[in-house]
Amino acid sequence: MTCLCPFLKYIEVQIRELILKHISNPNSIILAVTAANTDMATSEALKVAREVDPDGRRTLAVVTKLDLMDAGTDAMDVLMGRVIPVKLGLIGVVNRSQLDINNKKSVADAIRDEHAFLQKKYPSLANRNGTKYLARTLNRLLMHHIRECLPELKTRINVLAAQYQSLLSSYGQPVEDQSATLLQLITKFAAEYCHTIEGTAKYIETAELCGGARICYIFHETFGRTLESVDPLGGLNTIDILTAIRNATGPRPSLFVPEVSFELLVKRQVKRLEEPSLRCVELVHEEMQRIIQHCSNYSTQELLRFPKLHDAIVEVVTSLLRKRLPITNEMVHNLVAIELAYINTKHPDFADACGVMNNNIEESRRNRMRELPATVPRDKAPGAVPQGDQDGTGNWRGMLKKGDEGAPGSGPASPHKGHAVNLLDVPVPVARKLSSREQRDCEVIERLIKSYFLIVRKNIQDSVPKAVMHFLVNHVKDSLQSELVGQLYKSGLLNDLLTESEDMAQRRKEAADMLEALQKASHVIAEIRETHLW
Template sequence: MEGLVHTHLNDQIRPYLDLIDSLRLMGIDQDLPLPAIAVIGDQSSGKSSLLEALSGVALPRGSGIVTRCPLMLKLRKLKGGVQWRAIISFSGTRKEFTDKSQVEEQVKTAQNELAGDGVGICDELISLEILSPDVCDLTLIDLPGIARVPVKGQPEDIGDQIQVLIRRFIEKSATINLVVVPCNVDIATTEALKMAQEVDPDGKRTLGILTKPDLIDHGTEQNILDIVNNQVIPLSKGYMIVKCRGQQQIQDGIPLEEATRMERDFFSQHEYFSGLFTEGKTTTQSLATKLTQELVRHIKDSLPTVSDKVRDELFASKKQMTQYTEGPPTDAPGRKRYLVDAIFRFTSQINNLAAGEDNLHVALRSHFEKWLDDLERSQQPSVSKEILDVVKQYDKKHRGRELPGFSDYKVFEMVVQKLVKKLQDNALYILGVIRETVHKHFVNAADPIFSNYPNLRCVTMNMIDKIQSRQEVKVEERIKEQFEMEALVYTQDKTFLKTLKGLSEDNSPEEFHECEIPGTSKDDRFKYTGMFKAYYEIVIQRLADQVPMLIQLFLLKQSAQLLCTEMLSLIDGVDLDKVLSEGSDAGRRRNELQSRIERLSLAQEKLSQELS
């Protein structure tokens, strides 16, 4: 039929469109973006008229928001002699019909069901497949017209809602954005082109469509030529200009076939636009051909990337699936075996943590090294000053007839006790940090095994908390006992003399000149201060080892043993149905993941066949 939007496509093109459609039918677009053409435009831009001209059917029209849901318009050219038919699908509903005049009403019904009666919008997709000998092979996604001011019955933020919906489609790198702009408005101010530029600043995925060329003011034709010739706002895919049926033509009953002939005549005979007609930059028919070529080229270019993404998503999904089991058996013996297996897997991991077969000990060592750093920092340069301060205080309070420098052994004890007491808070702080670290690793061991069973996980978490709390109290008592023992000021004579000798060899009297003890010489000060330093060095070494050993013994080793024992006691002491009750989302997540793996596997197989 002459004048209709017909593009006889090479048989090699159709398989690419069918491939993407089959991937969409599998639901792959839930997992990754597929090549598509999204149609956007401000309200009353001529978007609906353009889609009608391409599809050959009447779509919902009117003022305000007409497209209230994304509409995937799939046009499929059939061999001659085959009857026209359409299939509309949405939200689990599928309906086939053979009367063209029903299209507008069917789309309205679907929109009302999804978005409600009125003027609201919904982001759920409606699929409308047109199968006819009089259409081109093409798939378009029609999006709501961009609104600025809400009308009666619309929420105040309707403009923002529409932009969010549109952006969700056009920001995908796999989408070609078809921007519809009327010729009689300033193209630089149109919201649709602004949005397209935001997501595609280089214009590589954007094709501009100018509509309503018959409405431009005389004398502005050159401006339109400049735009179409890519001289105003350049786009890699360029611009085209079309003239579809206007409202008056629709009211006059002019059919689409006649409107297409009129469009061709308008451009071919136009004083300014006839050159564009010759170049193939005008008419809906030329646009249909260009869109099909662009989409097929885009699909060809995207297929290797799509294939890689399908492979990556499949690998990631299979990896996630390893966290989910098939679920516990329904029979009591089977459920018990299932529980035993889960508990043994958990206790095995806990034992590995305690034995150092995990990175937990790496974290502990870093904390213990910090404890050692704190101890070593406490040695210098404050020890001499502490000695001087204590001696001065003692002399002030207790020295009577004694000569200077003859203070008794109590001074030694007072210095040591004062220095050591300051370290207890640091030791208890390290204890708290280690407790959190061990607790975190215990919980991380439980989560992958028990995450699907909230009751069992809750029981396990309570055990971990209670055991860790009890053990923390015990080790805190032992640490405090350790510091009480350090207040006794004791070490073996040989140990003390050996340490003192080492200090004497490593240092000189000049090291202690700052300790101005009245009535003592420099050599005396060295001897006097060196005794304190030697003993403090012994204290530091004891605490450096003893505190970490106490913490590891009580918080890690004993905690792990107690936890494993109490977990094993669950096997014969719990309600199997209760502890193995799956969480409300666990089964759903597992099923969703399984469905995803299945469709990705099918997609991978199909893509491999196509690319081989």
């Protein structure tokens, strides 16, 4: 006996949890059954009912075994509702005993005997008690309760039906024509991929930039700002410039600043634009790869039915992007190489900048000459340019002359503008400060480099996005469908590519069954609206 106690306790807990699970639903009606020959105040059924329905609005009390009460007692107070406070009422019944069941007493005979007992024992309450009255009452309560819950139930059923209909549509129907189905899926994927780039996709991201919008951001924000952050003179200092000037003059001192020194230095600076340009290509390539996943998640859910086809499409698009990447990189590399191939000092913007700079230098020289004492000859003044050295053309080469080249060294370098290495890895000996002409020559070269660098940077900032669009984005967009058809639309691949995942058929059946049940429920609700309640 002791061994059975834990088991019985477990059974009791399980039964209680099962009952509470059902009667806790606010849409349910609670039928609390209590024997008339027990104390109503300790009824377990009523106690549990009060836990979830303290006001008794959903509880109908049923009193059984009226015929088994002790002699001299009756259930009049209970049947009149004076003992049990419930809103839906209280009905007494007399069921068949175990002996009646063993003797195979029919239900009809039991109901007849019940009615006779109620007429004899409770004549004033006989019409409001009994099994027949209980059945009619429950039916009426159920119909009224359904009518009250009908609007909300109908709304919930319609929402669920729409959800399962959409889910079933995403699973698709079993494939009958494999060729048509494969071509349709390939065409839809290619179209959605292109629409995502063009910004006309059906599913638009709201959390982050995607597709063509991100590519535009890369071109004009990421790439543009990166180029603008590149210092035209980054990595150069005065020692580098002066070394380049001296190396370009050869063994003989020069009267003019050699043009080749400017070309050597400006090419070195222009070369620095290649790395951010190639990085721009890489970022666009990564976004083109991300678009594949975007289309798979939002636009072509049918592909989830066919995992092998999905993987094959991803592989084809990835391969196409991989093939276009080195071609685009080569073009971007050539754009920078084109700028390095010919330093166009006759460029209109550069010529204008040189003219303004030469005028400023000449004006500065004249101002210094005016400030000299009268005893100092003007052709001996620091920074003066002898009259015979001018070429009369107004060209920057004719305006710039070397200083005292007989001096063996230069002074301390100006502060670095970036990490750099001397042009020939041979530092200029520092023996004295720069002469005024040396300082002037270095400043002129810096201004020329900056002026020309800005022109080239503007060209690169405009041409690189165009090259990326032509060689990568537009080429992939225009050739994607033909590439997919050529690689995948083959008779030998149909069966393999259109093989559904293992659980797809089961999920489709479950969704179809649920949709059918919801449609039947909707039909039942429609019939209830037409039912006349007594």
